[in-house]
Each structure stands twice: as structure tokens, then as C-alpha cells.
Amino acid sequence: MIRNWYDSPGAGESAKRLFSLLNLSLMVVTLVVVASEFRFDWVEKLAGRYLISTNESRPETGSIWETGRHAVNAHHSLDQIIIKNETARQTVREADSFQSLARGLGAGEWANLDKDRFRQLYLSLPRIRRNALIEPARLVWLLNGTLTDRIFCEGRMGGIKIYFIDSGNRVIHSIDLDDTDAAKSPETSQTAATLDTLPGFSGRIYPAGLFFDAVFKLPQDMVPDLISDAQALLSRTGTIQRVGIWNASENGFITLGFEFVHLGEHEVVQIRAREWAVWQLGLILKGEDQ
Amino acid sequence: MTLVRFLSTLLRLVFFTGLFLGAAGLVAGSFLVFTISRDLPKLPSPLSRIIETPQSLIYAADGQVLMGLGERTAVSLDMVSPDFINAIVATEDHRFFEHHGINKLRIVKGLYITLFKPGQIQGASTITQQLAKNLFFSFEQSWQRKFKELLVALQIEAANSKAQILEAYINQIHFGAGAQGIEKAARRFFGKSALDLNLAEASLLAGLPKSPTQYNPFRHYDRALARRDVVLARMKAAGYLTGDEVAAVAQVRPELHQGRRDTRSGSYFVDALISELVKRYGEDVVYHGGIRVYTTLEPGIQSMAEDAVRQGLNRLDKLIGIGDGEPDQDRPQAALVAIDTASGAVKAMVGGRDYYTSEFNRAVNGRRQAGSGFKPFLYYAAIRNGGFHPASLLTDKPVSIPVVGAPDWAPKNFKKTYQGPMVLKQALTSSVNTIAAQLVEQVGPKAVIDVARACGVESPLSRVYSVALGTSGVTVYEMAAAFSTLATLGVRRDPFLFWRVEDARGRIIFEHIVRDRNALDQAAAYQVVDMMASVIDNGSGRSVRRLGFTRPAAGKTGTTDNYNDAWFTGFTPSLCTSVWTGYDRKQKLRDKRGVGITGGRGAAPIWTDFMLRAMNGEPERDFPVPPDIRFETVDAATGCPPEPALPETENPGDTTPAKTVRVAVKAGVSLCPEVDNAQTD
Structure with a gap:
């Protein structure tokens, strides 16, 4: 009987093909590989060894590194x-x-x-x-x-x-x-302004003549507590027109503002005076010293 | 023949397809390993590096360690009870000593169940995989994450011995209740070292990592025991125990270490502290910086506060008629804060009934209406800015105060009755709302808010008349701080939780300096304090005296209209304590008869119980009387000097309305102006 290549093989032929040397070898090798993996975990070990070899080049990520x-x-x-x-x-x-x-x-x-x-x-x-x-x-x-x-x-x-x-x-x-209070040199400050523009002096601005008249009525030993730093005033050019008394005290001192006028320019020089001396001066200025 | 041929073809097909798929799988697997391994995290060497983060320590005022943050007390395997090691291996991965990182049979089984039994999930992670996950990966569920975790597990296995892996694992697993690692868990739950755990305790602990919250033995002891039984069954199945041993151990109910539980209850303070530290330095410094924080918490006083709150709440449960079986969320809560008035240091803080049941800190995070507890700020404003004094005469009568753009404000008295003319001191003593309304109408709500702010209240306060009656929410912490300013007659010392913070080498990075700020006028503050002392002696807070607190003290009750909140905030010259009670949800505090529970009934007993204990052994001190204060006795109904026939009836504990009242007034203030005017005329 002539068999064409496309005819299905017979049972014997089929068995021969199924249990061919190649197939059996492949099957045995496959089974050995699978069984040895289950027995010896060589895939895990191989992968583990490979990963150890790449460990140093890998990123430091993950919660432990975080x-x-x-x-x-x-x-x-x-x-x-x-x-x-x-x-x-x-x-x-x-x-x-x-x-x-x-x-x-x-x-x-x-x-x-x-x-x-x-x-x-x-x-x-x-x-x-x-x-x-x-x-x-x-x-x-x-x-x-x-x-x-x-x-x-x-x-x-x-x-x-x-x-x-x-x-x-x-x-x-x-x-x-x-930091200005903390300065080593005695504090004076100059402001290019008039006393009227400094609200702290509001209501307590006196003509210079009136102010100094009152100063000279103070006991002699009290005057240095009022104007301790004459240098700051003497170094200014121009004339003192008005003097203001600041409306708040700080650490026992009150600021006095001397308004200088020079060539039409106004400047206020501020110095600090003892509170109690200013208070005495205030009484004289208000005419209550008696 | 045809059948044989068909079978033969089928077998070949299956074999070659399998072979092809296997080969393809091998190639794909290798490819995946090569590609994915590039993104895998680097492994620290040695694995014990996981415990190297320095812990931050929190100390109590007496030097004892309150808590360690980021604390991992690592122990070697030989310092752990073998019972625990057997239990954890049997429960989590009974083939741990056999596999090489993954359990292939378990994976196959897991895949089968996942694919063919919908709804069921079979975990297949080995101890090594769990360790890999905990050390490097998030809890995101994806196949990539799973695969990476598997690869890292393989590397861990290849690079470390089983003992090293197991040691790393048991030192980093979470057992709940803030315990990470077996040593800490053993100490937290049983007050002993991991080496001393017996089988009953070890098996109970081994069951916790599955769900530390669900099986937390402090909260769900029976669930933890049921889980322990599962562990014992697995130990038996793995051959570690015999049936008899399992039966014997299953009868044992391990005793939990209550001391540690108590310490954690005090954690309301620690929570507030950590929150403040994190705000100041950030989480990294607090949790990973190894800092040392020296707190103001006095463990003895804290313990007294917790006892007082616990007993007070038990008493309240009985008053309300709540049985033992009721869950905590159906029971009233309480909060307490105690502040040293001389420094502002917080000595004790209780934020709720039980930290384990609810970690919500009602002392610092719960804003509740203070009710009449807010009136001292109003009375101060009235005395300081409104020209009133404690003998000023006002009339307790129905009032209706027009409010622009809203209905008139007509507050009622708590008892819905009106007593007619009375002096200011009596009005505060009896907490008369209509007189408070008249005062706030005169001084304005802004003045009241300004005083509260000056004293230390920081919560938002509505600029409405009713703010004087405590309708804005405030915290217990704020109330204690603000009343502390009154206790010092106006010297505000901000409350604080820690004195000093040092780095791991002992270098100071912060220290608290107690700065005094003159927040209130001393004389006016004294007059308010004197009136508040009368609240305790004769007024709404007289239960304090009835319960045996005899020291000089002042305070004010507060109860909201609907009985949702009951307060008592009071102080001696040295210690100021605020107590709040109420439900978390909107629910009235009512006793079994349906009568509302006021601050005097609900909170004042807790305050008294605590103060009796906390002040025990302390020298008794009076509030210092400012030099410009004089004392006068006036007729309570006229505010004028009394007729000679009127007896002195204002005695501590006497609840009948006094006919004469002793008031503290500022020198130069004229009492009874009508009489003065008449005399002048």
C-alpha cells in the first residue's frame, strides 16, 4: 500500500515517533530539570547569586533606605x-x-x-x-x-x-x-523734618525760648539729667526754633526733639532725657511748679 | 486505530507545547530577572542595619522614660523564647527552614485557589518574602511589586543564613500598640523579656502580626485568644506541639501587663507633645533624629489625673444608668488638663476615657462650648473697662437685647427664675445669665474676647453677645491656661509641654524660658478671683467643698444650655485644672431621672478628686491680696454697707442667698454711689 506523506501514520508509527530517542531524551531532561529544581532550588539560588552580583549597582530605594x-x-x-x-x-x-x-x-x-x-x-x-x-x-x-x-x-x-x-x-x-539703643556712642538721631511731622511730639511742642526759660528754672543739678549730651546739639548749625517732648517714656527716659532751622531747611535732633527731670520741666512749662 | 493516533498526536502536542512554554517561560523569566533586577532596591549589608535608626526618647519630669520613638529593641535569636520562634515559623511559614526564599508548592496552591475559587485568596508569602516586603516595598498590590519582592527574597536567602533572616524578621514585625520587634512586644504586652515568654504568651504574640489592630489583646482580648488557638493548631500541625500540649495551653489566659497599658493611656500627653515637636522640627527630626525631650509631665500627678477621670466617669456612668456592657462610644467622655501656675508647665493631661479605645485627644483637639465657664472673662472686662465692681448692683430680670440684623437676644437663667436686685459677686456665684447679658451689652463682646485672648484662649471666638456665655468652642487646654492667668492675678505664662530638647549627643537645641507677661490688671483680676472663690464656697461649684476640698481655691462651672457639655475649671494659687465631661456626639448628659447633669455634678467631682490627691502634702497658700484692694461687707440686695441688724450669712457651704456679701474692691472705688451722693448732697 502506497502511503502519502499527508496520510495519518498508523498506531505503530505514532508510538515510534512518540517514544523516539529525541522525545524521550527531551522528556527525561525536562523531568530532571524540574525535579532537580524542586529538590535543589537551583533557579532560586542562581537568581539570588545573580542579584548579589548586581547589588552594589542598584538604587537605594525602599522603606528601609527611606x-x-x-x-x-x-x-x-x-x-x-x-x-x-x-x-x-x-x-x-x-x-x-x-x-x-x-x-x-x-x-x-x-x-x-x-x-x-x-x-x-x-x-x-x-x-x-x-x-x-x-x-x-x-x-x-x-x-x-x-x-x-x-x-x-x-x-x-x-x-x-x-x-x-x-x-x-x-x-x-x-x-x-x-540695636540703636545698644550703641556704644550716646544716641542722638537727626530727622529731616519738623516736629509737627513726628506724631509723638504732638501737643507738647514749645517755642525754644519758652523751653529754655523753663530749663533754667530747674534746680542746677537737674539740668544735666535733662540735656546730658550737649555735644549733639552744639555740633548742629542753625538755630533751635522749637522743642518737643515725646509723649511716652522708655526705660526711665523721654525723648526731647530740638527743631533746627538752617537756610530754610528743618531738622529735628532727638536726645534722651531723664523722665523725672522732664516731668519737673513739664510742670514748669504748664505753670504748675508752684 | 484512529483513537490511538489521536491520543498520540495529542500527547505530542501537549509535550511539545509544554516544552515550548517552559522554554519560553524560562527565557521570559530570565529576561524579567535581568530587566526588573536593575530597579530592585539595594540590600543593606548586614541585614541588621534595619535597627540602626537612633530612637528619640521622651522623658517625664522625674527623669523616667515615657516613650521611645522609632524604637526597635533588637535581640539575637538566642535571646528569644524558642516557643515564640516555633510559633511564628509554624504560623507564618512552616517550611521556612526548607525553602530557598519562595515556597513553590504554596505558590501553585495559591494560584489555583485564586484562579479557581473566586472570592478566596491564598497567601503564599514566606517569611523571607514578608521581610523583603517590610523592608523595601509599599503595600501596593501589583504583580510587578510581587515579582520584585520575590526576587529580593531570593537575594536575601542567597546572602544570609536562615538564622539571620529569622532574626531580622522577628525584630521588625509589628505587633500593634506601638510595639515593633519581639522584645518590645514582650515588654509591652507581658512586661517581660522575649526570652522569658512562656508558650501561652508566645503563641498569643505570634498571632498578632496578621492584624495587629484587630487582634490587639488590650482591646480585643478574646479575639486575640481565638487567634492564639489558630497558632497552636498550626504548631501542632507542624509537629512542634502534641495535642495534649495544645489542649493544656489553650486553657491558659495570659495576663497582660497593665502597667504598660497605663503608660500608653498617658499617651494623650505624648501625642500632643509629638504633634508640637513635629510642628517645630519636622517628622524626620522627631522620629529619626535620636533627640531627647524632657517634658513637663509629672507621672505621679498624671496617674492621679487618670484615676480621677476613670473614677469620675464610672460615677457618671452610674448616674446616667449606663451598664457595664455598653461600648465606650456610647459612654460619656472626659478630659483634664492640669497646669502649674508658676511656670505654665502642663503637669497632667487626660484626653479621654481610654487611649486604647479612642486616641482622639479631647483635651487639645476637642473644641466644646464652655458655657458659663467663660463668664470670668466677661466679669473681668466689666470691672476693668465697664466701671463695675463686685458690689455693683444689677437686677436679675428677663432681658432682651437688640441685635442688628437678627432677632433680639434674650438669654434665660439656667433655673428659669429671676431673683431681682443682686450684687455682681452674687451674680457670678449663682451664674446668673441675665446679669451676664446686661454686662456684655455694656462692655461689648469684643472686650470679652480681648480678655479671653489676653488670658490665652486661641480658638476662634464669635464676636456676638452670647460669646460671654461661652457659646464659642474652646479646648480644655486653653481653659486651663486662661484660668491659670487669673490664678496668677494676670501674669500670663504660656502653657508648655517640654522644658528642653537635646540632640543625641546632649547638645541643647531648645529650652523653654518661663516669661511673665502682665496680661491683666492685678486688682481687677483679684476681684474676679475673689468672686470665683465664692462660686466654690457658695455657688454652682460648692460640690467641691462638699467633697472635702478645703484649700483656698477659685473656679467656675460651665454647662451648656442643652447639657451637652459640663465643665469645671478651677485653681489654687499653684495649680490650675480644667475638666470637661460630655459625649463625643451631640447628646445630652442626663441622669437616670432625666435631670440634666451640670458642670457642678459632672466635672467638679473629677476636679475635686484630682486636686485633693495632687495638692496632698503641698503647703496651703492664699491668693496674694494686691495692695490696692480693700475688703468691704455690703448688703447683697443693695450693694451698700449693711444695716447693723443684718447678720453675716455668707459662709462656705451655705446655699441660702446671703444677706451680706464680703467683696474685694479697689481702693478709691466708691460703693453704693447713691448713698455717697446723698451724703454729699
Whole structure:
């Protein structure tokens, strides 16, 4: 019988083909591979070994590395805070005046100031400024008594706050200093304006003649407390037209404004005077001194 | 013949298709391994690096550690009870010691169940895969994530011994209640080390990682026991236990460590603290920076506060008629904050009935109406800005105050009765709403808000007349802080939770400085405090005296119209405490007879109980009398000096309306102006 290639093979032929050497070999190899994988986990081991070999080149991602990164960020943030604090401490160590201290400490920065350092900075101030900063008797008690545990400085916009702190971290006295107040040189300020443009003097502006008449009626020893810094006024050219008294006191001082006129230009020179001397002067100006 | 031929063809087809698919799978698998492995995370070496994050420590005021953040107390395998190791292996991956990262049979079974039994999911993760997932991957469900997790598991297996893997695993799994790692879990739940766990305890713990919240033994002890039984069954199936052993252990109900539970209850304070630290420094510094935080919390006082709240709520449950079986969400809640008036340090904070049932901190996050508890701010404004003094005479009568663009405001008294003329001190003592309404009409709501703000209330306050009667929501924390300003006669010291923060090397990064701010006029504040003392001696807060608190103290009750909130905030010169009680949802506090529960009945007993304990052993101090204050006795009905015949009837504990009242007035203030004028005329 002639068989064409497309005729289906017989059963014998089919069995022969099915159990051919190639097929059997393939089957055995496949079974061995599968069985050995189940027995020896070689695929897992192979993959594991391959992955170990690529470990170093792979990215540090995933929650465990994130945790590490959080820790790095945390240390970075803490270091920043510590560096800021250390800088503040250095500022305090190197400051030669309250003004440089005030300018060196940014808002929110703080450092402890030891008593000797405070004493040094305090004594570098002109006498009048010292008294404005803190009453000497109080300072003696704060620095030489037993209450103050330490002095804490904190920067703020345009100045510093100085706290005298007891052992319970309680503020027992505080000083709020603008950096201009903290200057070593006596403070005077000039403003190209008239007294009328400075609202703090409103209602308390006097002709210069009237003002100085009242000044000379004060007891002799009181006048230096009123105008302690004649230099600031003497150095101005022009004539004093009017004098104003500021409507608020600060640390026991009140600002006086002297309005100078020179070649038609107005300028106000402000100096600070003792509150109680100004109060006495005010009585004279109001005619109530009797 | 045809059938044989067909079968033969089919077999060949199947074999070659299988062979082809296998080969294709192998090629695809290799391709996937090569491509995906590039994105795989790098493995740290050694694996123990997972425990290297430094923990931040939170200390109580007495130096004891309250809590460690990011704390992972790692232990080596030989420091863990073998029972636990057997239990966790039997439960999570009983072929752990046999496979090489994946359990192929379990994967096949899992695939079969997932494909052919819809609705059922069969987990196939080995301990190594779980470790890979926990260390590197999110909980996102995708085949890529699963495949990556599998590859990392293979690498972990190839790079580490089984002991190293198991050790890493048991040191990082979560057991709930803030316990990560077996050592911490053993200490948290049983107050012992992981090595000392017995079989009953070990098997209970081994059941928790499946769902730490659902099986939290502090909250759901029976569920945790049921899960423990599953663990025991698996231990038996894995050959670690015999049936008899399982039966014996199943009878044991391990005793939980209540001490740790209590510490966590105090965590309302710690939660508030962490929230503030995170606001200030960010999460990285707080949780991973290894900082040391020295808090203001006094553990002894905290414990007293928790006891007082617990007992007060039990008493309230009985008053309301709530049985033991009721779930916590159907019971009233309470919050308490105690502040040291001399510094502003928060000594104790309780934010609810049970931290485990509800972590919501009612002391700092729950804004509730303060009711009459707000009146001291009004009375201060009236004295400071309105020209009133404690002997000023007003009339308790129905009032109707016109409001622009709204109906008239006509507040009623709590008892719906009117007593006629009375002096201001008596009006506050008896918490008379109509007189408060007349005062706020005169001084304006802004003045009241300004005083509250000056004292330390920061919540939004509506600029309406009724703000004086406490219709704006405030927190217990704010009320304690604000009344603390009154206790110091106007010196405001902001409340705070920590004194100092240091980095891991002990360098100070923050310290709290107690700064005084003169927020109130001392004399006016003293007059309000004197009136508030009368609230405790003779007024709505007299239960404080009845319950045995005899020290000089002042306070004010607060109850909202609908009895939703009951407050008592009071202070001695050194300690100020605010207590709130009420339901979380809008529900009236009523006793079994349907009578509303006021601040005097609901909150004042908790306050008294706490203050009795907290002040025990402290020296008794009076409120300092400012130099410009003088005391006068006036006729309660006229505000004038009394007729000689009138007896002094204002005695502590006496509830009958006093005929004469002793008032504190500022020097130079004229009492009874009509009489003065008549004399002048």
C-alpha cells in the first residue's frame, strides 16, 4: 500500500515517533530539570547569586533606605540648628558691645551670656546709656546676688532681648534692646523734618525760648539729667526754633526733639532725657511748679 | 486505530507545547530577572542595619522614660523564647527552614485557589518574602511589586543564613500598640523579656502580626485568644506541639501587663507633645533624629489625673444608668488638663476615657462650648473697662437685647427664675445669665474676647453677645491656661509641654524660658478671683467643698444650655485644672431621672478628686491680696454697707442667698454711689 506523506501514520508509527530517542531524551531532561529544581532550588539560588552580583549597582530605594534618608535629613536639620546655636554663641563671645551683639544675633537665635561678659559689655556703654539699660542697683543685685542663674540673649528683628534667668528657667528680669539703643556712642538721631511731622511730639511742642526759660528754672543739678549730651546739639548749625517732648517714656527716659532751622531747611535732633527731670520741666512749662 | 493516533498526536502536542512554554517561560523569566533586577532596591549589608535608626526618647519630669520613638529593641535569636520562634515559623511559614526564599508548592496552591475559587485568596508569602516586603516595598498590590519582592527574597536567602533572616524578621514585625520587634512586644504586652515568654504568651504574640489592630489583646482580648488557638493548631500541625500540649495551653489566659497599658493611656500627653515637636522640627527630626525631650509631665500627678477621670466617669456612668456592657462610644467622655501656675508647665493631661479605645485627644483637639465657664472673662472686662465692681448692683430680670440684623437676644437663667436686685459677686456665684447679658451689652463682646485672648484662649471666638456665655468652642487646654492667668492675678505664662530638647549627643537645641507677661490688671483680676472663690464656697461649684476640698481655691462651672457639655475649671494659687465631661456626639448628659447633669455634678467631682490627691502634702497658700484692694461687707440686695441688724450669712457651704456679701474692691472705688451722693448732697 502506497502511503502519502499527508496520510495519518498508523498506531505503530505514532508510538515510534512518540517514544523516539529525541522525545524521550527531551522528556527525561525536562523531568530532571524540574525535579532537580524542586529538590535543589537551583533557579532560586542562581537568581539570588545573580542579584548579589548586581547589588552594589542598584538604587537605594525602599522603606528601609527611606528610613535611612530620614535619619540623614534629621541629622542634617539638627546639625543646622546646632551650627546656628554655635554661631550665636560665637557672636556672644566676640561681641564688643551690645550693639554688635544685637546685630549679630538674628531673630530667634539665642545664646547664653555669662555674667562677666554682660558686666564687660555693660561697662563699655556710656554712663547715661547704662542707666537707661537697667537701674544700677538692680543690676548689682542681679549680677552679684543669688537669684540669677544665667543670662540668656535672644535676637529679634532690630534688637535683642536679654533675660536674667533663675535656676527654674524663670525670667526674673528682662531687657529689650533696639540695636540703636545698644550703641556704644550716646544716641542722638537727626530727622529731616519738623516736629509737627513726628506724631509723638504732638501737643507738647514749645517755642525754644519758652523751653529754655523753663530749663533754667530747674534746680542746677537737674539740668544735666535733662540735656546730658550737649555735644549733639552744639555740633548742629542753625538755630533751635522749637522743642518737643515725646509723649511716652522708655526705660526711665523721654525723648526731647530740638527743631533746627538752617537756610530754610528743618531738622529735628532727638536726645534722651531723664523722665523725672522732664516731668519737673513739664510742670514748669504748664505753670504748675508752684 | 484512529483513537490511538489521536491520543498520540495529542500527547505530542501537549509535550511539545509544554516544552515550548517552559522554554519560553524560562527565557521570559530570565529576561524579567535581568530587566526588573536593575530597579530592585539595594540590600543593606548586614541585614541588621534595619535597627540602626537612633530612637528619640521622651522623658517625664522625674527623669523616667515615657516613650521611645522609632524604637526597635533588637535581640539575637538566642535571646528569644524558642516557643515564640516555633510559633511564628509554624504560623507564618512552616517550611521556612526548607525553602530557598519562595515556597513553590504554596505558590501553585495559591494560584489555583485564586484562579479557581473566586472570592478566596491564598497567601503564599514566606517569611523571607514578608521581610523583603517590610523592608523595601509599599503595600501596593501589583504583580510587578510581587515579582520584585520575590526576587529580593531570593537575594536575601542567597546572602544570609536562615538564622539571620529569622532574626531580622522577628525584630521588625509589628505587633500593634506601638510595639515593633519581639522584645518590645514582650515588654509591652507581658512586661517581660522575649526570652522569658512562656508558650501561652508566645503563641498569643505570634498571632498578632496578621492584624495587629484587630487582634490587639488590650482591646480585643478574646479575639486575640481565638487567634492564639489558630497558632497552636498550626504548631501542632507542624509537629512542634502534641495535642495534649495544645489542649493544656489553650486553657491558659495570659495576663497582660497593665502597667504598660497605663503608660500608653498617658499617651494623650505624648501625642500632643509629638504633634508640637513635629510642628517645630519636622517628622524626620522627631522620629529619626535620636533627640531627647524632657517634658513637663509629672507621672505621679498624671496617674492621679487618670484615676480621677476613670473614677469620675464610672460615677457618671452610674448616674446616667449606663451598664457595664455598653461600648465606650456610647459612654460619656472626659478630659483634664492640669497646669502649674508658676511656670505654665502642663503637669497632667487626660484626653479621654481610654487611649486604647479612642486616641482622639479631647483635651487639645476637642473644641466644646464652655458655657458659663467663660463668664470670668466677661466679669473681668466689666470691672476693668465697664466701671463695675463686685458690689455693683444689677437686677436679675428677663432681658432682651437688640441685635442688628437678627432677632433680639434674650438669654434665660439656667433655673428659669429671676431673683431681682443682686450684687455682681452674687451674680457670678449663682451664674446668673441675665446679669451676664446686661454686662456684655455694656462692655461689648469684643472686650470679652480681648480678655479671653489676653488670658490665652486661641480658638476662634464669635464676636456676638452670647460669646460671654461661652457659646464659642474652646479646648480644655486653653481653659486651663486662661484660668491659670487669673490664678496668677494676670501674669500670663504660656502653657508648655517640654522644658528642653537635646540632640543625641546632649547638645541643647531648645529650652523653654518661663516669661511673665502682665496680661491683666492685678486688682481687677483679684476681684474676679475673689468672686470665683465664692462660686466654690457658695455657688454652682460648692460640690467641691462638699467633697472635702478645703484649700483656698477659685473656679467656675460651665454647662451648656442643652447639657451637652459640663465643665469645671478651677485653681489654687499653684495649680490650675480644667475638666470637661460630655459625649463625643451631640447628646445630652442626663441622669437616670432625666435631670440634666451640670458642670457642678459632672466635672467638679473629677476636679475635686484630682486636686485633693495632687495638692496632698503641698503647703496651703492664699491668693496674694494686691495692695490696692480693700475688703468691704455690703448688703447683697443693695450693694451698700449693711444695716447693723443684718447678720453675716455668707459662709462656705451655705446655699441660702446671703444677706451680706464680703467683696474685694479697689481702693478709691466708691460703693453704693447713691448713698455717697446723698451724703454729699
